[in-house]
Amino acid sequence: MQTPALDALQRVFGHAAFRGEQAAIVEHVAAGNDALVLMPTGGGKSLCYQLPALLREGAAIVVSPLIALMQDQVEALRQLGARAAFLNSTLDAETAQAIERQLLAGELDLLYVAPERLLTPRFLSLLDRAPLALFAIDEAHCVSQWGHDFRREYRELTILHERWPQVPRIALTATADPPTQREIAERLQLEEARRFVSSFDRPNIRYTVVEKDNAKRQLLDFLQAHGGEAGIVYCLSRRKVEEMAEFLAGHGIDAVPYHAGMDAGRRADNQRRFLRAEGVVVVATIAFGMGIDKPDVRFVAHVDLPKSIEGYYQETGRAGRDGEPADAWMCYGLGDLVLLRQMIEQSESGDERKRLEHRKLDALVGYCESMRCRRQVLLANFGEDYVAAAPEGATGGGCGNCDNCLQPPEAWDATEAAQKALSCVYRSGQRFGAAHVIDILRGSDSEKVRQFGHDRLSTHGIGADLDARAWRSVFRQLVAHGLLEVDAEGYGGLRLTSDSRAVLKGEQGVLLRRIAARRERERTRATRGVTPAADLAPADLPLFEALRELRARLAREQNVPAYVIFHDSTLREIAARRPGSEDELAGIGGIGAGKLARYGGLVLEAVAGSG
Template sequence: MKATPEALLQQVFGHAAFRGEQAAIVHHVAEGNDALVLMPTGGGKSLCYQLPALLRDGVAIVVSPLIALMQDQVDALRQLDVRAACLNSTLDADAARTVEQQLLAGELDLLYVAPERLLTPRFLSLLDRAPVALFAIDEAHCVSQWGHDFRPEYRELTILHERWPGVPRIALTATADPPTQREIAERLQLQDAQRFVNSFDRPNIRYTVVQKENARRQLLDFLQAHRGQAGIVYCLSRRKVEETAEFLAGHGIDALPYHAGMAADARASNQRRFLRDDGVVIVATIAFGMGIDKPDVRFVAHMDLPKSIEGYYQETGRAGRDGEPSEAWMCYGLGDLVLLRQMIEQSDSGPERKRLEHRKLDALVGYCESMRCRRQVLLANFGEDYPQSCGNCDNCLQPPEAWDATEAARKALSCVYRTGQRFGAAHLIDVLRGGESERIHQFGHDRLGVHGVGADLDARTWRGVFRQLVAHGLLDVDTEGYGGLRLAEASRAVLKGEQTVMLRRVAGKRERERSASGRATAPAIELAPADLPLFEALREMRARLAREQNVPAYVVFHDSTLRAIARDRPDDRDALARVEGIGAAKLERYADVVLEVLRNADETEVTAP
């Protein structure tokens, strides 16, 4: 062993102590044992294999499907003077050959590689001639055929155990419910590996779900509290990505689109700007995000319902990787549910896969409609019991009210039946509220007994009623037609007066504003007003250093490190070395320029009137 884990943690990474089970995992793998690690995004998974790589002789081979993350990780490790490289399709032949030579010469501590490349005979032959310290299999949930990120190549990674049985393996993921955890262990032959299951809770993230009304305006209102901050806005379609990015840009927000239909160079340029500039908002389909290691994403907003609770958890997990307060906000409506059900039914998947996707969607809808603490519902889907209310979600901060909606439900169900079970919610609401549109007259719906019987409720309330009736299985969606609503078998008891219906009351404007005003925005290290100019000067210094090296700013220093410097104002190298996040390499590389910024700030304050 080259040093103790604790000594290397401080010397290389600049951290005074491990978090959670990191210490146990690092010791376990460094001693040559296999491990299966389940840890939330931002929980420090990378350290669980990076430190053992430095503690063991040879090179750690890190299997990752994420090209963007590979380069980010390599950039960050090189800042720490760790010998790291990656092999992927972005390298030309000469660059790839150089990395291979470094591998064979024992000049690397970590080598990141995609599973497709690892499985080639050429690369396997290279590994036969290289001293391998360990294998790290990142994003291990990709092995699950029923998961949301299945990669068939992951099934073939059993070759690592079969070909190098003496080399320890560590599989890591942030997204795996109990069945997926069992499948990872089985498919990767890690049944005998020690399992480290950390809490999936991300306490720094606030969860909020709102009923979709005017989605763009609602998004803009949400973003007012996040001006100048980095964030991700997810949309279901490419067209909506483009339109939303244009809308936000038109309202003074530095927003850029990202989707698979864009030209590759434009897509890469927008991703690069998001990663390397401060305060950029990326508007994207779910093609964006896997492997994004940007720690200071302050919010993730969903303009449409995701496809599963696992996907939602993974996407929201891209916020607040630095542990600072962040938000997960979703704008959700009945149209989202109708569209996703249609997409499932119209896909080429077999019956078993469709049933699974419907169950996953139902679980997410249950989360959206629940009146319980969001965190309790979310974590329960990953097999975790969260006994207390979190105090950091909309349901905790502004407890929803239930109301006896039996009469409204019977009117809604009757309207569906009387109009022929083929119309969407918008038309049905118009009928219930006594509308006189041309369409209503065209179909004779103004002559029905249900015409106008719901005039006592506004359109917002009726939208909530229909959405929840679908969510509770009282109405079905015609997935083969145009998304019309039809009665489900369970609706009979309601129509016969044998069952009451309790629904969640849709929050009014005043309640929504009061809930929004309670957002937690204070960082872990709060700065006094007098320290803010120094913090901004340090951020400008960081941006300049990042541009000079062509790396993202957070690779140089995290915001939390700059806040600590601004608060503590270290006056020499020894004091700077005690700041969290500054190890030996960063101290050597940046001490002079940081201390110069501090001296200039002191001089400015002394001479200020």
């Protein structure tokens, strides 16, 4: 049945059909109702408010936390022929005033604004005089004070309901566990709103976690399967960001740094290069990414442990927004865990906040150390039970697209090794880190071991049967399982826990994950490198490349990212189907009336010229 919503979807956006619950959400909001939408990155959240904005009288006011997100989405909407604008600090006064006049005259379909500007008395007064279609609150998890992206201004957005109760509201997020979902509804007064919860699963993303050995070398090995592809590498510190970007650039990778300590101009230039050039890798702290709408990010790599499973999910979700195969790769070690625990304890947060952050970190460590399907563990943290038959070739009985399913880990009886480790921690005074305790166990004759008289301990040399790498794995897992704890307030020394006694007395066995024998190299080789021309017949490749060149030229002329004009999937379909008329071109996914009028002649000319 052809509805007004479906007609607008086809005519404006060039899509033949809705995905998932999009149709129900659009109809619900377009009818004037409130909604809370939880949908994974790449699932089509933006369309859930953009389309109702086109169907209702007046302008949709979109509350967005980041300037980059506003600019990209507005440009993409303008390419479709929608009347969209943004108000932020990048505009001069004259331009801002012109946009305000457009709003008051009913000449805008969507207006993007940051919460800080929206809450000013001047802007609220402006909205009192403007025709309003709806309010869309994007990145709604920012309202949660216990979340990873808390923005105080989001708490004050209840004014929208109080001041304009007749205007429908839609709050959207891709990252919210069940407690955060409840807090969003409560804080934004959306308890009575219909809740739309899609699966958080991103089936096109392959999840891999490896034990940290030499992070730079491991990352370089991983990137060999992603030559010439766009990606994001996350590091914990600004210094490490700069070092890693320089290291990658020195190995022929087009890598740029991004962190909050950089000169603002350089930081903006690097972000612009990542968004608009082909195959750029950005090395960043978590300051980078929220609101990045680049669809062809083929990988997200973490060379340090993130702070929470929510942060990890959101950061990895920036890969593969176009639905094509992508990788989420992480290496982590005990040092990461020690550092993060120290950061939590040394922060100025209250005790309740510190306990919460420790629990969130524990959940992430549990994900890293799990021998179950990674997807099952990840989604369980968002209240979702993942059940799927393993695809062909998978042996782990889970998703078939994570390292644990593709190469199921082995468990080993590590009771004796655990007893040696715990005993050595105890006998050396419960104040040294893993590196020193491992030296004792392996019988090292180092100056530090002799200085403290640890060469005379009964545990000196009793662990010579395992190499240092294996012992690091043992200690990391003992901490993860709560059999050792880190003195986070001190210097990161290890100490026993209340659960250690049962292991030392032989009353409790210990089963650990066996360390992989450099298996990360094998996993890297098995990773799918995805070229933009995937699935095209050889005869269609010249036309596809010609279309990419046309797109690149148009993007340069308009100073916009190439994907704003056409996605690779649209170009592939054109190259494969070779439309000969505007009617045929209109049947290609992603080409609505606006883009057909704007680029149809040029595209058909390229098709005709390809022979």
